[in-house]
Amino acid sequence: MGVNIAGLVEPQEIEIGQLSGKIIAMDSLNIIYQFLSSIHDRFTGEPLRDSKGRVTSHLSGLFYRTTKLMENGIKPVFVFDGKHPEFKKKTQESRIKMRQEAAEKLKIAREEGDVEKIRLYAQAAVKLDKDMVEEAKKLLILMGIQVVQAPSEGEAQAAYMINEGIAWASGSQDWDSLLFGADRLVKNLSIGGKRKVPGKLSFTYIKPEIIELQKVLEMAGISQDQLIMLGILVGTDFNPKGVKGIGPKTALKLVKEKPTRERLLESIEWEFDVDFNDIFNFFKNPEANDVAIEKTEPDWEGLTEFLLDHDFSEERTEATKKRLIGTKSASSQKSLEGWFK
Numbered sequence: 511m512g513v514n515i516a517g518l519v520e521p522q523e524i525e526i527g528q529l530s531g532k533i534i535a536m537d538s539l540n541i542i543y544q545f546l547s548s549i550h551d552r553f554t555g556e557p558l559r560d561s562k563g564r565v566t567s568h569l570s571g572l573f574y575r576t577t578k579l580m581e582n583g584i585k586p587v588f589v590f591d592g593k594h595p596e597f598k599k600k601t602q603e604s605r606i607k608m609r610q611e612a613a614e615k616l617k618i619a620r621e622e623g624d625v626e627k628i629r630l631y632a633q634a635a636v637k638l639d640k641d642m643v644e645e646a647k648k649l650l651i652l653m654g655i656q657v658v659q660a661p662s663e664g665e666a667q668a669a670y671m672i673n674e675g676i677a678w679a680s681g682s683q684d685w686d687s688l689l690f691g692a693d694r695l696v697k698n699l700s701i702g703g704k705r706k707v708p709g710k711l712s713f714t715y716i717k718p719e720i721i722e723l724q725k726v727l728e729m730a731g732i733s734q735d736q737l738i739m740l741g742i743l744v745g746t747d748f749n750p751k752g753v754k755g756i757g758p759k760t761a762l763k764l765v766k767e768k769p770t771r772e773r774l775l776e777s778i779e780w781e782f783d784v785d786f787n788d789i790f791n792f793f794k795n796p797e798a799n800d801v802a803i804e805k806t807e808p809d810w811e812g813l814t815e816f817l818l819d820h821d822f823s824e825e826r827t828e829a830t831k832k833r834l835i836g837t838k839s840a841s842s843q844k845s846l847e848g849w850f851k
Contacts (some may be wrong), residue, residue: 514661515660515685517758519726520767521697529679529718530583534696534805535658537682538588539638541700542646544683545571547633547679548701552625555616555632560821565642569649569820573699577830584699587677587803588645591664595749595792597784604750608813609635645832652810653834654817658801666690666796676803679720689741689793691734695721736765738793739774748789750781808834 549567557567579586595601612634615684619627634686647657660667668680669692679694680687687695727737743751743761756764756778768774771790780786810831817827 515688515741515758518740518762519685519721519728521721522767523717524619524717524720526579526582526584529696530585531585532678533587533676534579534679534681534699535671535677536586536588536699537664537668537680537684537687538590538646538657539643539664540682540684541588542568542638542848543570543636544700545575546638548840551634553628554620555628555635557636560819564645564820566820567821568638568646568718569817570822571647571700571824573653573817574830576650576653576833586681587658587671587743588647588650589658589660589664589668589671590643592659592661592667594663595748597788600783601747601750609637614682632704649813649816651806652809652813654806656804656806661799662734662797663690665692667798667801668692669796670798671801674800676801685721685741686747688721688726689738689746690796691723693723695723699720730762732765733752733769735790735794736769738790739771740765741793742786742789745777745794746789746819748784748792753778753780810835 546557546565549571558570560566565685576586612631616628616631616635619631623780629777652655655707657669658671663686665680665682665684665686668677668682669687669690671677672680672694673688679696680692681699683697683700685695686800698716701716723734727734730737730740732740740758740761742749743753743756743764744758764774764777770776771787775786814827814829818824
């Protein structure tokens with residue numbers, strides 16, 4: 511879910527080709543959830559499954575969409591979450607309850623044949639288990655894509671990699687990377703060319719968007735510490751609802767008027783079990799590991815075996831592989847082997 515500061519940020523729309531040659535630290539779980547929530551049966555809300563009953567929506571999204579990114583010269587490195595801080599436990603419990611409630615509403619929507627509600631509740635009822643995460647990692651490794659295991663939050667690890675010059679930007683639909691101090695965030699990499707307009711039968715075309723932390727701070731007239739405080743006021747993964755009655759604009763005004771944590775806490779009612787300073791310090795000094803970008807090679811035979819075992823179309827699988835390794839035609843893409851050199 512992440513922090514919601516969209517109202518205070520003006521992303522810059524870019525062409526995907528502008529990211530060619532850039533190493534993007536992908537927020538893996540955020541992206542996988544995007545695929546699980548968007549790739550499902552329109553009339554039942556059920557995700558794609560293979561003949562063994564295994565969910566494959568996320569695998570389909572990862573394989574085809576990541577191929578598209580790589581065709582455009584992007585070098586993705588997928589960062590996976592590690593152990594969450596203890597004070598995130600209540601948030602996780604709350605999300606489980608929300609998914610259960612959405613699943614019940616999804617059943618009713620199916621009975622009523624309400625396609626729009628099916629879409630909404632199917633997205634809210636999405637579940638991701640350990641086996642699905644491990645299968646996602648296996649697929650990426652078979653494709654020759656580096657996987658990084660974060661010690662804690664993936665976005666914190668991504669931010670560290672960016673600021674150490676290991677990666678160029680974080681790829682996510684959430685804003686949390688900015689609170690962790692990432693210099694750049696790129697949105698919409700996990701989304702295809704168009705997105706359905708909520709409540710309508712029309713679509714809008716989506717392009718990647720880049721957000722630069724320094725520009726956000728300059729535009730808002732605040733420091734990184736104030737941005738973290740603002741995010742906490744609005745609501746983070748550790749206090750999801752935020753402080754009652756405070757939205758992004760009010761939060762911005764407050765952190766400008768009360769620029770220190772001490773003064774800010776004196777002016778608000780903090781009604782959460784987790785301490786404000788614990789959340790602040792977690793964003794300010796996140797746990798992350800040193801990593802190096804490695805030369806990784808695809809396992810073509812293993813990749814084919816994996817995909818066919820999950821009932822991917824043999825014809826489409828081969829076609830996508832050919833796009834990855836390139837062809838001899840004038841319009842062919844750079845080979846995947848060359849991409850890793």
